[in-house]
Amino acid sequence: MFLPQAIIRQKRNGETLSAEELRFFVEGVTTQSIPDYQVSAMLMAIYFQGMSDAELANWADAMLHSGEVLDLSSIDRPKVDKHSTGGVGDKISLPLAPAVAACGVAVPMVSGRGLGHTGGTLDKLESIPGFSVNLDVAQFTKLVDTLGLCLIGQTAEIAPADKRLYALRDVTATVESVPLIASSIMSKKLAEGIDALVLDCKVGHGAFMKTMDEARELASAIQVIGKAAGKPVTAVITDMNAPIGTMIGNALEVAESIAVLHGGGPSDTRELTVVLGGEMLLAAGVETDEAAARVRIENVLDNGAAAQCFSKLIEAQGGDPRVVDSPDTILPKAANKTDILATKSGTVQFVAGRDMGVAGLWLGAGRRAAADSIDPSVGIEVRANVGDSVSAGDVLVTVHHNDQGLSEATKLIESAYTISPDANEVATSRILEVLR
Numbered sequence: 185m186f187l188p189q190a191i192i193r194q195k196r197n198g199e200t201l202s203a204e205e206l207r208f209f210v211e212g213v214t215t216q217s218i219p220d221y222q223v224s225a226m227l228m229a230i231y232f233q234g235m236s237d238a239e240l241a242n243w244a245d246a247m248l249h250s251g252e253v254l255d256l257s258s259i260d261r262p263k264v265d266k267h268s269t270g271g272v273g274d275k276i277s278l279p280l281a282p283a284v285a286a287c288g289v290a291v292p293m294v295s296g297r298g299l300g301h302t303g304g305t306l307d308k309l310e311s312i313p314g315f316s317v318n319l320d321v322a323q324f325t326k327l328v329d330t331l332g333l334c335l336i337g338q339t340a341e342i343a344p345a346d347k348r349l350y351a352l353r354d355v356t357a358t359v360e361s362v363p364l365i366a367s368s369i370m371s372k373k374l375a376e377g378i379d380a381l382v383l384d385c386k387v388g389h390g391a392f393m394k395t396m397d398e399a400r401e402l403a404s405a406i407q408v409i410g411k412a413a414g415k416p417v418t419a420v421i422t423d424m425n426a427p428i429g430t431m432i433g434n435a436l437e438v439a440e441s442i443a444v445l446h447g448g449g450p451s452d453t454r455e456l457t458v459v460l461g462g463e464m465l466l467a468a469g470v471e472t473d474e475a476a477a478r479v480r481i482e483n484v485l486d487n488g489a490a491a492q493c494f495s496k497l498i499e500a501q502g503g504d505p506r507v508v509d510s511p512d513t514i515l516p517k518a519a520n521k522t523d524i525l526a527t528k529s530g531t532v533q534f535v536a537g538r539d540m541g542v543a544g545l546w547l548g549a550g551r552r553a554a555a556d557s558i559d560p561s562v563g564i565e566v567r568a569n570v571g572d573s574v575s576a577g578d579v580l581v582t583v584h585h586n587d588q589g590l591s592e593a594t595k596l597i598e599s600a601y602t603i604s605p606d607a608n609e610v611a612t613s614r615i616l617e618v619l620r
């Protein structure tokens with residue numbers, strides 16, 4: 185038996201906690217035997233003192249075992265998932281999961297909802313009429329076995345310690361802590377029964393990590409936890425300044441994902457799908473060469489196999505599979521479209537991702553308060569991107585909206601654009617670093 189206040193004092197003083205002390209504390213979080221004020225004090229102590237690699241691995245392991253850990257060992261295919269640290273217009277899971285499954289690797293994906301200015305895979309999937317993300321563990325396992333993929337939301341049984349810790353972090357200014365973010369993500373991902381993970385660690389204006397150093401620190405903490413659990417993590421650090429692709433908003437992003445699944449779509453969206461998918465095939469051990477792995481993903485996007493896999497998944501999860509062939513007729517549409525025009529001529533130097541994400545929130549594409557409901561049809565269509573030349577009066581974006589948020593969104597979108605007469609060197613790739 186330990187005393188919570190003694191553990192908090194040790195952490196506050198920068199001493200190292202043992203596996204037993206950390207397990208005792210996390211158990212107290214899960215069973216509620218440690219009250220909110222002591223858990224909050226511990227979070228603040230971790231925020232300021234950080235954690236050693238051993239402490240991080242033990243804390244994350246205790247969080248993982250606070251709930252159910254799925255056992256997918258009866259499925260003989262390798263099982264690999266991808267996790268993104270969150271971005272704007274980040275719809276990559278939608279084309280990626282079916283593409284990887286079409287290459288013979290199982291993808292058991294437990295996803296999240298939008299967080300802050302960033303979108304969430306579950307909200308996007310729910311814009312497909314009928315699609316259910318609330319499957320139980322038995323249904324989830326069956327679909328991963330038979331189809332090679334399933335996309336659901338976090339169940340109450342997965343990592344309950346994280347649920348309580350996350351809620352307390354949110355109201356005690358302790359969200360932005362690398363060990364707390366890394367352990368929160370990994371306690372949920374390792375519970376999926378995966379063999380390996382590919383992390384899309386986003387950096388830039390539209391991401392939670394603003395600098396390369398911060399992104400590398402988070403990637404490394406996640407790799408430490410993965411290694412200790414015997415689940416290798418490949419971290420891909422990717423540029424999250426301007427929004428990904430051209431669509432922000434749930435149904436709009438589903439339509440853009442379907443374009444990628446048919447071999448088209450914006451080049452950055454396809455690139456992220458191909459590179460992250462290639463890394464998943466390498467992590468699964470079904471390919472050993474980076475170029476060959478990427479070509480294999482390109483092939484299933486171009487030959488219809490990935491689109492077919494998505495269609496089967498939608499049908500199995502209760503959605504209308506006709507969306508894959510006619511997204512325009514099946515997906516919900518906003519009642520109004522309003523263009524925002526350039527007020528001067530020049531080259532687009534920067535599109536501030538975070539502002540574009542917040543503009544989407546005002547329209548109803550995300551939640552401003554936890555209880556808000558989502559409007560799946562609204563969003564932003566980016567018509568002029570970084571590097572494009574525009575003349576005053578050209579359309580920068582088309583806003584798809586119903587009855588809320590147009591004036592707030594317009595102000596944010598106008599301020600998100602930097603246009604100047606200078607030429608702009610445009611990066612041709614969003615991939616900044618791959619850490620295997």
Ligand code: URA
Binds near residue numbers: 369
């Ligand atoms: N996503 C999570 O699941 N947890 C965090 O702490 C941050 C992002």
